[in-house]
Amino acid sequence: MAENAAKRLKTDNGVVAIGTHNGHFHADEALAVYMLRTHIPLYSGAKLVRTRDPALLAECHTVVDVGGEYDPSRNRFDHHQRSFSTTFPGRPTKLSSAGLVYMHFGREIISRRLDQPQAEEDSEQVGLVWRKIYESFIEALDAHDNGISVYDSAGLAAAGLEKKFSDGGFTLGAMVGRLNPNWNDPISDNPIAAQEAEDRRFELASQRIGEEFDRDLEYFTRAWLPAREVVAEAFAGRHEYDSEGRILVLKRQSAPWKDHLYSLEEQQPGAGKVLYVLYPEKSVPDAKWRIQCVPVAKDSFESRKPLPEAWRGFRDEELDRISGVSGSVFVHASGFIGGNKTFDGALAMAKKALEI
Known part of the structure; x- marks a missing residue:
């Protein structure tokens, strides 16, 4: 991915731009932006453009979660179009922008974190972690953003199962969602100042969900993966x-x-x-x-x-x-x-x- 992407990037004085939508933000684009800016060298220091203006988005070399287009050859990673049905290999959940970015860049992220000559992007080691992090972390964000429930509601009703208590609805998605402004928070009359304030909140949300992703990345590359050899020896x-x-x-x-x-x-x-x-x-x-x-x-x-x-x-x-x-x-x-x-x-x- 990195070799081809290097030929496609548009830059503004050497700084690449990632576009995503403004307004209410969600965990999927917050994480998608974080993964690119933090873990892919091509995007280090990338400028963030939060807008729904097609003309401005067209000037961005990469666009996530907006624009109505999924075309990895042009770095377009939206999932809202009616025809979109892409899933992660072997999984049933329709992808969000987080899943799309992870599917295309996740192997590179993991390979870099393993920091081993043999840990190339198509290696078995990288593939194991790539699939595991998707299933344990990214898939929940994809499901949340696409309105997919953990359990089938009709099946639960047929079985007569009800929740015994409220879990507060605290999920990875909710963690990001509550960093949005409240409905009655004051908003500047100056549209530029208002957008800057909103962007600061998004940056905080992106960093917050990114920290959780990094904890999973660290665990699965530094602890979970080495444990496989230990368990395999014991199993034998x-x-x-x-x-x-x-x-x-x-x-x-x-x-x-x-x-x-x-x-x-x-x-x-x-x-x-x-x-x-x-x-x-x-x-x-x-x-x-x-x-x-x-x-x-x-x-x-x-x-x-x-x-x-x-x-x-x-x-x-x-x-x-x-x-x-x-x-x-x-x-x-x-x-x-x-x-x-x-x-x-x-x-x-x-x-x-x-x-x-």
Whole structure:
């Protein structure tokens, strides 16, 4: 993308311009602008033009979320036109300007953050993170801007499901939205001053949503991706602890394991399911160990096989007596996690739980 884009950019005294609409702003264009200006060198120091004037937009080398045109060859990234139906590869959600910019520039952003010679834009590493950040962060913005609900309302009504409490409607989109002026905030009679004030609010919103994006980018490139090798090694050696491979041991320290475990299981559908994951609380020789149940799905509170009901809510010597395993520390009241003073003790708990 970068090589071709360099030939297309229009500049004004060496400064490129990104156009987007003025008025009420949203999370999608706020993030789209941030990703370009912060992570793509071609846009470093880019001028922001917030307008709906077609003549002014035509002078911008890149336009996002306005203009009624999606044409990456001309750096036009709008999604409001009636004919627009583009989605991210493998995902069903129609893209917003955030998704469009991320789809075209995200691989370059990730490749630069990995800062490794082998981490080229079309590499497997970059592709893994590119898809993961879209699913965990960008897709929610696309759905919000296109009015797509998390759940099917008719399905919820048919099931008789209702919210038990208000979550305040606080989402990534709402976080940006409330940085818009209130309906009764004073507005300058001078249209230039009024636009400048609005633009300052947009700049703040763009920076704010950008900070959250950067946290995800940092996590998935520096922590989540390296964890894949750790989990893969443990997955390959899981039959050392159980003939059916139901116990996975992270020997040195805990790492983000859920995504990678589910992915590895999908790649080997006949290998059976892991039920318990063991890991030390700290990376020191005398660390206590945890035994955690694998959820039926990443965001589920339901475990594939919870720890025995008779153990739940007990601690220390009393748990030793009930479980028959010495060195026990605790088992959570819901049965999704427990602990032991040693690896051997945690392993004994896992093996005994498999039999109950």
